[in-house]
Structure formats: structure tokens, C-alpha cells
Amino acid sequence: MSTLTGTGSMVLVILRRDRVKLLAWFGLVALIVVGVASAVGSAYPTEAARRAFAATTNGDPAQLFMIGPIYDTSAAGLGAWRVRGQAALLLGLATLLLVVRNTRGEEESGRAELLGSTVVGRHASLTATLTVAFCANLVTAALVTLGLAAVGFPVAGSLLAALSFAACGWVMAGTAALAAQLTGGARAAAGIASAVMAAWYVLRGVADAGPAPWASWLSPFGWAQGVRPFAGDHVWPLLPVAGAAVLLTGAAYLLAARRDLGAGLLPDRPGPAAAAPGLRGPFALAWRQHRGMLVAWTAGTLLLGAALGGTAQGIARQLGASDALRGLIERMGGGARPVDGFFATIVYLAAQVLTIYAIEATLRPHAEETAGRAAAVLAGPVGRVRWAAGHLAVAALGSVVVLAGLGLGIGVVYGLTTGTAAHEVPRLLAAALVRAPSVLVLAALAAALYGVAPRLAAPVTYTVLGGLLALELAVELGGADASILSLSPFARTPALPGAAFTVTPLLWLAAVAAALTAAGLFALRRRDLTG
Amino acid sequence: MTNAISVSGLVKTFGRTRALDGLDLTVRTGEVHGFLGPNGSGKSTTIRVLLGLLRADSGTARLLGGDPWRDATALHRRLAYVPGDVTLWPALSGGETIDLLGRMRGGLDPARRAGLIDRFELDPRKKGRAYSKGNRQKVALIAALASDVELLVLDEPTSGLDPLMEAVFQECVREERRAGRTVLLSSHVLGEVEALCDRVSIIRAGRTVESGTLAELRHLTRTSIEAEPSTAAPRLAGLPGVHDVRVTGDRVSCQVDGDALGAAVRELAATGVRSLVSRPPTLEEMFLRHYTTDHTAGDTAGDTAGETAGSR
Numbered sequence: 001m002s003t004l005t006g007t008g009s010m011v012l013v014i015l016r017r018d019r020v021k022l023l024a025w026f027g028l029v030a031l032i033v034v035g036v037a038s039a040v041g042s043a044y045p046t047e048a049a050r051r052a053f054a055a056t057t058n059g060d061p062a063q064l065f066m067i068g069p070i071y072d073t074s075a076a077g078l079g080a081w082r083v084r085g086q087a088a089l090l091l092g093l094a095t096l097l098l099v100v101r102n103t104r105g106e107e108e109s110g111r112a113e114l115l116g117s118t119v120v121g122r123h124a125s126l127t128a129t130l131t132v133a134f135c136a137n138l139v140t141a142a143l144v145t146l147g148l149a150a151v152g153f154p155v156a157g158s159l160l161a162a163l164s165f166a167a168c169g170w171v172m173a174g175t176a177a178l179a180a181q182l183t184g185g186a187r188a189a190a191g192i193a194s195a196v197m198a199a200w201y202v203l204r205g206v207a208d209a210g211p212a213p214w215a216s217w218l219s220p221f222g223w224a225q226g227v228r229p230f231a232g233d234h235v236w237p238l239l240p241v242a243g244a245a246v247l248l249t250g251a252a253y254l255l256a257a258r259r260d261l262g263a264g265l266l267p268d269r270p271g272p273a274a275a276a277p278g279l280r281g282p283f284a285l286a287w288r289q290h291r292g293m294l295v296a297w298t299a300g301t302l303l304l305g306a307a308l309g310g311t312a313q314g315i316a317r318q319l320g321a322s323d324a325l326r327g328l329i330e331r332m333g334g335g336a337r338p339v340d341g342f343f344a345t346i347v348y349l350a351a352q353v354l355t356i357y358a359i360e361a362t363l364r365p366h367a368e369e370t371a372g373r374a375a376a377v378l379a380g381p382v383g384r385v386r387w388a389a390g391h392l393a394v395a396a397l398g399s400v401v402v403l404a405g406l407g408l409g410i411g412v413v414y415g416l417t418t419g420t421a422a423h424e425v426p427r428l429l430a431a432a433l434v435r436a437p438s439v440l441v442l443a444a445l446a447a448a449l450y451g452v453a454p455r456l457a458a459p460v461t462y463t464v465l466g467g468l469l470a471l472e473l474a475v476e477l478g479g480a481d482a483s484i485l486s487l488s489p490f491a492r493t494p495a496l497p498g499a500a501f502t503v504t505p506l507l508w509l510a511a512v513a514a515a516l517t518a519a520g521l522f523a524l525r526r527r528d529l530t531g
Numbered sequence: 532m533t534n535a536i537s538v539s540g541l542v543k544t545f546g547r548t549r550a551l552d553g554l555d556l557t558v559r560t561g562e563v564h565g566f567l568g569p570n571g572s573g574k575s576t577t578i579r580v581l582l583g584l585l586r587a588d589s590g591t592a593r594l595l596g597g598d599p600w601r602d603a604t605a606l607h608r609r610l611a612y613v614p615g616d617v618t619l620w621p622a623l624s625g626g627e628t629i630d631l632l633g634r635m636r637g638g639l640d641p642a643r644r645a646g647l648i649d650r651f652e653l654d655p656r657k658k659g660r661a662y663s664k665g666n667r668q669k670v671a672l673i674a675a676l677a678s679d680v681e682l683l684v685l686d687e688p689t690s691g692l693d694p695l696m697e698a699v700f701q702e703c704v705r706e707e708r709r710a711g712r713t714v715l716l717s718s719h720v721l722g723e724v725e726a727l728c729d730r731v732s733i734i735r736a737g738r739t740v741e742s743g744t745l746a747e748l749r750h751l752t753r754t755s756i757e758a759e760p761s762t763a764a765p766r767l768a769g770l771p772g773v774h775d776v777r778v779t780g781d782r783v784s785c786q787v788d789g790d791a792l793g794a795a796v797r798e799l800a801a802t803g804v805r806s807l808v809s810r811p812p813t814l815e816e817m818f819l820r821h822y823t824t825d826h827t828a829g830d831t832a833g834d835t836a837g838e839t840a841g842s843r
């Protein structure tokens with residue numbers, strides 16, 4: 001039996017199991033890329049406006065750090081620049097999650113062992129996963145090319161832009177495949193791959209913003225950027241990207257051949273032979289399970305906040321030049337002091353992204369239930385409500401901490417650069433914390449669905465979150481009436497620090513969150529436990 | 532109160548699957564009760580109803596004098612459970628898991644914990660994700676056996692253990708019984724049930740088909756007899772309740788129903804029997820008889836019986 005026997009059928013298994021996720025992730029990325037790239041052109045309709053914008057952008061370290069330089073001032077060139085970072089990071093993230101889920105994740109669940117005992121070669125699963133990852137990025141690139149060409153961008157540049165985004169996905173496929181060989185846990189593997197991706201992106205950003213732009217060639221994101229679609233259309237930078245993807249993948253195969261199924265190459269450090277005195281109840285157990293993710297997210301929001309705080313002045317000036325974003329900032333109360341409008345805007349947008357943490361943490365009980373670990377706790381003298389409430393409490397507190405990290409990061413760095421830390425830190429901390437009720441409404445929706453129909457909880461909650469983000473895009477870029485945003489708990493929150501504080505909407509949001517959580521716990525008490 | 536568990540007419544459906552179809556089960560306080568049935572017959576479902584994880588559609592279930600759904604939390608203080616497929620927290624070591632589960636049940640005896648870890652040869656420092664199936668099972672077993680409870684609910688607890696550990700497990704269960712604890716042992720390993728259990732319930736397709744002590748069950752099934760000389764063969768063949776009469780040389784062998792045993796022995800005595808070997812049916816024979824006859828009755832559970840018996 002060859003080590004690849006059964007790869008074809010494994011591809012079908014993955015396509016079937018992941019069909020919704022594949023469509024959601026890669027389809028949405030294609031839509032966002034085409035939608036945003038084509039909308040940027042309409043925000044700067046004249047060549048003169050675009051030139052002015054490019055001149056300020058290319059002189060602004062913050063923009064250079066976040067996205068990189070603008071190479072071409074045509075509408076297409078500006079569009080490609082605007083989506084470059086998002087497209088590369090989103091495709092990279094989608095791909096790394098796909099690869100880890102289908103390799104290490106399957107091994108961890110024990111399903112790989114089951115399949116491995118059938119007529120499936122030892123490399124079939126890895127090969128099938130990488131095939132799917134390669135094709136998913138290729139199809140996304142095709143969709144993006146078609147979409148950009150359809151909105152009138154030059155075809156060759158559209159194709160190269162799309163391929164340069166997909167190339168980032170391919171590199172991350174190799175990176176994730178390698179990370180999946182190193183550790184025994186899927187979460188750890190995804191963490192390693194994401195950290196590597198973040199490091200590469202930051203490396204490119206520092207290089208572009210600093211005095212040594214050549215250093216961005218040390219990062220795959222720098223190579224992808226070097227393709228310069230609509231501005232010379234270089235094909236050759238795709239070669240090192242492909243080379244890196246091949247090398248990383250090859251290393252993954254080498255390691256895969258040298259390890260046992262289920263084991264990682266990095267040795268698992270032995271744990272204590274007995275539990276610490278504090279590990280004695282469902283709450284302590286929940287904390288133990290959540291803390292790694294909480295620490296990682298908090299560190300991430302602190303860094304993000306610090307980065308935003310450090311570049312706030314420059315970015316606020318930039319954003320003032322864009323009509324679409326100016327509308328958003330004015331809605332956020334940026335009339336009096338533009339930088340406050342900018343802070344309110346980023347906290348508003350970041351809160352919606354951080355909601356992913358809140359939802360993931362809230363749905364931890366579901367993961368515990370399907371893994372069968374919930375039964376181990378609930379067969380002890382622990383009521384369902386107490387068990388679930390432990391997780392929900394940690395998730396809610398964790399969401400507040402993650403938001404606080406964002407506010408603190410912004411406040412401390414901005415305060416230090418302007419010399420007004422004592423004034424800025426509390427304001428910006430409050431601006432972040434005031435978002436907590438809206439974030440918790442989405443988390444509570446997940447909790448309610450978990451109680452009633454656990455299998456629907458994740459897909460429905462993420463669809464709602466995605467819908468709210470789509471509403472935002474529709475208002476900013478599509479010119480939809482801003483009043484539809486009253487549906488969104490995020491938009492109902494007072495936009496501190498720009499706008500005035502009002503407590504009523506917060507109380508309403510908190511009441512909705514409490515009611516949804518209570519409904520979820522009530523339903524959980526009455527239903528059958530699965531797994 | 533003499534019954535630790537009493538279940539009658541229990542029904543549980545999952546969509547169109549009727550997992551439990553009027554199941555009865557009585558476990559007396561202080562006994563080791565074997566709960567036998569082929570894969571998919573409803574053993575785990577019954578146990579999950581008894582633990583209050585599932586809610587029965589109809590029928591009654593009492594556990595330690597309480598209602599397993601309503602009084603779940605209070606009852607769980609008095610029992611320990613080992614699931615058939617143990618999953619552990621990946622980042623917790625085996626020792627931490629044992630302590631955590633034990634403490635949630637109100638604490639465990641450190642000496643017993645240490646003794647069990649020793650006997651089961653478990654490395655308690657490994658992380659949950661690093662254990663093999665058998666070792667995960669040991670973690671759950673040690674946590675259950677080290678806690679001070681009245682009732683142990685064990686769902687196919689030895690499915691991943693090697694024969695050496697299986698022997699340690701049997702020893703432990705005997706000690707538990709001596710200590711006065713009640714054990715519900717779901718299994719399809721017949722040797723284990725035969726070695727450990729005072730009484731047995733055999734279920735198939737969500738229904739109890741036999742229940743009683745091993746002696747009672749044997750009474751209901753056939754004893755095999757071999758005797759010399761073979762002169763009684765024709766008259767044995769004529770008796771009701773005597774089957775499979777075969778003559779090899781000077782020996783006769785046959786299968787005799789419990790209530791025909793007296794008549795058969797009288798016939799043999801009348802022919803001046805020189806040697807007589809009678810063997811009670813093994814549990815495996817009883818088990819196979821249930822499933823093979825049910826199989827011919829056109830049921831799907833039968834095909835798992837062969838597999839079950841073969842795995843012994």
C-alpha cells in the first residue's frame with residue numbers, strides 16, 4: 001500500500017465535512033475583496049484625489065505599516081492596495097484553520113485513527129488536506145480575478161493581484177501543515193501557525209514603515225506585495241512564495257513520516273502527578289480550560305491597541321481624506337476632535353471582531369459536550385446550570401478583559417506619545433469597556449442557542465455577526481441608509497470617546513444578554529445531553 | 532431499601548431509532564450486576580438515563596431511592612461513573628484529572644488513590660492527550676474506584692485494557708463488593724461478567740430478555756451431558772427437552788433443558804451408567820443462544836452477537 005492510497009476519497013470526505021466552512025470562509029473573502037477593492041475607486045473618483053491620497057499615504061508610517069505603499073494611482077491600483085492586507089491575512093487564516101482542522105484536529109479527535117486503520121496511506125490525510133487548501137485558494141483567486149475584471153479592472157493585473165493573495169494562502173497551508181506536526185494539540189498548532197503569520201506580517205509592516213524597505217523581502221507578505229498588480233505586473237515574486245510553500249510542505253511530510261499518529265514532535269512536558277488544591281470544581285476547571293485562549297487574545301488586543309494608539313494621529317488625518325470613512329467617523333462623533341472619532345470607530349469595529357472571542361468562549365461547553373467530557377463532570381454532583389454558568393462567567397469576564405486590553409493598549413501608548421496619559425487612559429478604557437454589553441449580547445445569543453439547539457449555535461451566531469458586519473459595509477460602501485444599523489447592538493452603544501455617554505442603551509443590551517443567557521440555561525436543564 | 536436501581540418499562544427514542552423499548556432492570560444493593568447485550572442494544576443509553584444525562588420518554592427509573600432526572604445532583608454524590616469511551620482534558624495530567632473528578636465527588640482517599648495508580652501501573656504525570664485508550668480508561672477507573680461512593684456505574688470499563696490490567700480490574704471489583712458497594716457493570720466481555728457478577732440482565736434491542744443469577748439463567752438453558760455406555764441413546768432421544776443426541780463409539784452426548792434434567796438422569800441411571808460428565812452452559816452459550824435464535828427470528832441485533840462472542 002502506498003502512503004498516498006485513499007487520498008482521493010479523503011479529499012471527498014474533507015469537501016463533504018467542510019463544505020459550509022469552505023464556502024463561508026473562502027467565498028466571503030472573495031466577496032469582501034471584490035466589494036472593497038471596487039468601492040475604494042468611487043471614494044476617490046478623480047485622478048487628482050487619488051494622487052493626493054497616495055502621496056499622503058506613502059509618507060505615513062502608520063499606513064505603510066498597516067498595508068504598505070501604494071504603487072499605482074489608478075482606481076484599480078488603489079483598490080488592490082486597499083484590500084492587500086485584508087485579503088492576504090484572511091486567506092492565510094482561512095487556510096491555516098482548514099489545514100489544522102483536517103490534520104491535527106482529526107488526529108486529536110481520534111477519527112484519523114479510525115480512518116488510518118482502513119485502506120488509507122499514512123500521508124493520504126495530509127495530502128488530501130493540502131490539495132483542498134491549494135484548490136480553495138486557487139478557486140478564490142479565480143473568483144477574485146473574475147470579480148475585479150467584471151468591475152472594470154485590467155484583466156492581467158486582476159489575475160496577478162488574485163494570485164498574490166492566494167500565494168499567501170498557499171504559504172500558510174505549508175506553515176500550518178508544519179505546525180500540525182510539531183504539537184499534539186490542534187489549538188496549539190493553530191496558535192503557532194497564526195503567530196508565524198502575524199510575525200511575517202509585522203516584519204513586512206516594520207520594513208515598509210521604517211528606513212529599510214528591502215527588509216520586507218524577508219517576509220512572504222513582502223513577496224506577495226512585490227507582485228505590484230496594475231503597476232508593472234511582476235510575476236517573478238510569486239516564485240519565492242511558491243518555493244516557500246513547497247519547502248514548508250516538504251518539511252511537514254518529512255516530519256510526518258518520523259512521528260507516530262497522535263504524537264507531536266515537540267515533547268509534551270509532563271504535568272503534575274496531583275492537582276493543585278485550587279483545582280476542585282467546575283469553575284476552576286473552566287478557568288483552566290479558558291485561560292490559554294484568554295491570555296492570547298488579551299495579548300493580541302493589547303498589541304493591536306498599542307499599534308493603533310501609536311499611529312492614531314497620522315491615521316486620523318488620513319481617514320479624513322476618505323469620504324466613506326469620514327461618514328463613519330462623523331457618525332462616531334468625530335466632529336469635535338477627529339482623533340476621538342477615529343478611536344470610537346476602531347473600538348466600534350474591533351469590538352465586532354473581538355466578539356469572535358466571546359462566542360468561542362461561550363460555546364466551550366458545546367465542545368465539552370460533544371467531546372464527552374461534559375458527561376464526566378455532570379455525572380458528578382454538579383448541576384448543569386452550575387457547570388455551564390462556570391464557562392459562561394469565564395467567557396463574559398474574559399470578553400471584558402479582552403476589551404480592556406484594547407482600551408488600555410490604545411490609551412497608554414496614545415497617552416504617552418501625547419503626554420496626557422492620565423487623561424487618555426481612563427477615557428479610552430471606558431470607550432472599550434462600554435462595548436462590553438453589545439459584545440455580550442452576541443455571546444448570549446450563542447448561549448441561548450446552545451441551550452435550545454446546540455448544533456445550530458455556532459453557525460447561526462456567526463451568521464448574525466457576519467450579517468451585522470455586512471450591514472456596516474453596506475452603509476459605508478453601498479450607501480445604504482444608516483438607520484438600518486439600529487438593528488445592531490454594536491451601533492446602539494454610545495460611541496465613546498467621541499459621543500456622549502448614555503446609560504439607557506447599555507442597560508437594555510445588558511437586559512437582552514441576561515434574558516438570552518437565562519433562556520439558554522433554562523433550555524439546557526431540560527434537554528438531552530449529547531456526546 | 533434493597534434495590535439500588537430499579538427500572539421498568541423504560542422507553543427512549545432518538546428520532547426514529549428506538550434505543551430503549553420497555554427495558555426493565557433491577558440491581559440489588561450490594562451486588563455486582565452484569566448488564567449484557569450486543570453493541571447498540573441500549574446499555575449506554577440506559578446508563579445515561581440513570582445518570583440524568585438523558586430524559587426517558589416513558590417508563591420509570593429509580594436510582595438509590597431517588598429520581599435520576601430530578602435528583603441528579605444529589606444522587607451523583609453517592610455514585611461514580613466510568614464511561615465506555617473516556618475522553619480527558621488534553622491539557623490536564625492524569626493525576627490532576629483523577630483529583631479533580633474525585634474532589635467534585637467530595638474527595639477521595641489518598642491511600643487508595645496511590646494504591647490504585649500503582650496497581651494499574653498508570654503514569655499520572657502524562658497529559659490527557661498523550662494517553663492511549665487503555666490508559667484513559669485507567670484514569671477514569673482510578674478516579675471512580677478511589678472515591679467513597681455507594682454505587683459504581685461502569686460502562687464497558689475494560690474495553691481498552693490488556694489482560695493483565697483486566698485481572699487487576701476484576702480484583703478491584705471484588706474488593707468493592709466486599710466493601711459493600713453496588714456495581715452495575717455493562718459489558719460484552721462474557722468472561723468478565725461470569726467471573727464477577729452475582730446477577731445478570733441480558734438485553735437486546737432495548738428490551739430485557741433474561742434477568743437473574745447465573746444459576747437461574749443456567750436453569751433456563753441447556754446442560755450438556757456425556758455418558759458411557761451409549762445404550763440409553765434411543766430412549767434419551769425420545770424424551771421431551773433433550774436435544775442433539777449423538778453417539779460416538781460407546782459414548783452418548785446430548786443437550787438437556789433444565790426441567791428435563793431429572794428425567795434424563797433417571798434414564799441414564801437405568802442403563803447402568805459407568806461414567807457421566809455434565810457441564811452447565813457457559814454464559815457464552817446462553818448469550819449466543821439468545822442472539823442466534825433472535826437472529827433467525829429476523830432481527831438485526833443478531834449479527835453483532837457473533838462479533839461479540841468472537842471478541843472474547
Ligand SMILES: Nc1ncnc2c1ncn2[C@@H]1O[C@H](COP(=O)(O)OP(=O)(O)O)[C@@H](O)[C@H]1O
Nearest residue numbers: 545548550568569570571572573574575576577
Ligand atoms: N444520541 C443519539 N442519537 C441517536 N441515536 C442514538 C444516540 N445514542 C444512542 N443511539 C442509538 O441507540 C441505540 C443504542 O445505543 P447504545 O445505548 O449506545 O448501545 P450499547 O451501549 O448497548 O452499545 C443504538 O442504535 C444507537 O445508534
Ligand SMILES: [Mg+2]
Nearest residue numbers: 574575615687
Ligand atoms: Mg455502549
